Amino acid sequence: MTWAQLLSKNDNFMASLEETLGTFQSVSLSEMNKVKLMKRTETKYVFDAGRLPEVLGDLAGMYRVLEIDGVRMSPYKTIYFDTEDLKFYTEHHNGKLNRQKVRIRTYVNSASSFIEVKTKNNKGRMVKKRVKTEDSTSTLSENAMEFISKHVDVDANAISVSLWNGYKRITLVDLVSEERVTIDLDLEFDSNGKKAQIQEVIIAEVKQKKYNVNSAFIQRMRNLRIRPMRMSKYCIGSVLLKDWIKSNQFKDGLKYNRFKAKITTVNNIEHGRTSS
Numbered sequence: 001m002t003w004a005q006l007l008s009k010n011d012n013f014m015a016s017l018e019e020t021l022g023t024f025q026s027v028s029l030s031e032m033n034k035v036k037l038m039k040r041t042e043t044k045y046v047f048d049a050g051r052l053p054e055v056l057g058d059l060a061g062m063y064r065v066l067e068i069d070g071v072r073m074s075p076y077k078t079i080y081f082d083t084e085d086l087k088f089y090t091e092h093h094n095g096k097l098n099r100q101k102v103r104i105r106t107y108v109n110s111a112s113s114f115i116e117v118k119t120k121n122n123k124g125r126m127v128k129k130r131v132k133t134e135d136s137t138s139t140l141s142e143n144a145m146e147f148i149s150k151h152v153d154v155d156a157n158a159i160s161v162s163l164w165n166g167y168k169r170i171t172l173v174d175l176v177s178e179e180r181v182t183i184d185l186d187l188e189f190d191s192n193g194k195k196a197q198i199q200e201v202i203i204a205e206v207k208q209k210k211y212n213v214n215s216a217f218i219q220r221m222r223n224l225r226i227r228p229m230r231m232s233k234y235c236i237g238s239v240l241l242k243d244w245i246k247s248n249q250f251k252d253g254l255k256y257n258r259f260k261a262k263i264t265t266v267n268n269i270e271h272g273r274t275s276s
Helices: 003-021 049-056 087-093 142-151 216-223 233-241 243-247 257-270
Strands: 039-048 064-066 074-083 099-107 112-120 126-133 159-174 179-191 194-198 201-208
Touching: 003 049, 039 049, 039 257, 049 179, 049 201, 074 087, 074 233, 087 099, 087 233, 112 142, 126 142, 159 233, 179 233, 194 233, 201 216, 233 243
Parallel strands: none
Antiparallel strands: 039 126, 039 201, 064 159, 074 099, 074 159, 099 112, 112 126, 159 179, 179 194, 179 201
């Protein structure tokens, strides 16, 4: 496909997506913040971006879409931190319970940043703690270091920037059932100047206080035969950009076997060989 064809395909997709989003009623940030869901279950789906208008088509009556200053697709930037031997990556790969993730997330349109610690506990629930920060670079302030030390089981001085990630996010909100659905697209990654993009892949995530199979979005995925798939943007970006993870040549070797199927799925979607 030529560059002109790629641009045309993207323009058509964005036009279709914006038209579909226009059928949703909006929800303000202050209204959405009533559904914080700092302790929650998370159900993720990975599918071809071309199916997104189809996925959203029948959901306008069930959800409202977050709108800020007239924008319904908001850019996000994330900086992930890890130890030199990638403790957080390894624990995720090994499926360790009570594993953690440390990041700075920046909401680009509002120029606000939060340092966040996410913990997956031994009951499979996500617990997120965060505090606003002025940091949006690799340099952590004293307050940020204190926050990390309070909530993370490693020395804050032992962590540093591991990966940069950017994407656009659509957020759907059901205020009645206290559910959010985040839909991330146009993913890009950067690690020490090495870059990767995943433009044909959507990562959607249903966030609920307690898993509810009757969620309209979950039912929509079932009807379209799109199965849940756990997908960490940090881990996938790390595998894509850190060659020594796959070669197992870093110290005692870092495994990526559990992510092989996910990388295959991403590659297949990128090359048009699968629809979910």
